[in-house]
Amino acid sequence: MSCYHRSAAIVILTASLLPTAVLASTDDAWEALRADVSAKCLEAAAGSMEAPQAVVDPFGSESFGLALISGKPKGAEGRISQICVYNKQTKAVELGGELTEDMLKTPAK
Structure with missing residues (x-):
C-alpha cells in the first residue's frame, strides 16, 4: 500500500469514528450542565423553600440553562x-418571583 493510500485510509477510519466520540462527549457535557x-x-x-x-x-x-424549582415556602x-435561569457562560443563577399553585393552573375551557 502506498504512503498516499495508507494516509487516506487512516483519515477515513478516523473520520468514521469521530461522530461517535463527539456524540459521547456531548451527552456527558449535557449531563454535566443539567447537574450544575x-x-x-x-x-x-x-x-425561600x-x-x-x-x-x-x-x-x-x-445562552441559559433553565429549571423550575418547587417546594414548600419557608414559614x-x-x-x-x-x-x-443559569447563565451558561458565567454559571451565575437568578430566580424569578414566587409562583403559587393557583398561578400555575390552566383555566378550564
Missing part, C-alpha cells in the same frame, strides 16, 4: 415554584 443547573438552582432556592425540587430543561436556551403553607 440543578445544584446551583436548588442552592439558590434553599433560602423547604426541600426544594428541580425540574431542569434538558438543553435550556442557547408558610402550600407550594410555590420559581423559574431559575
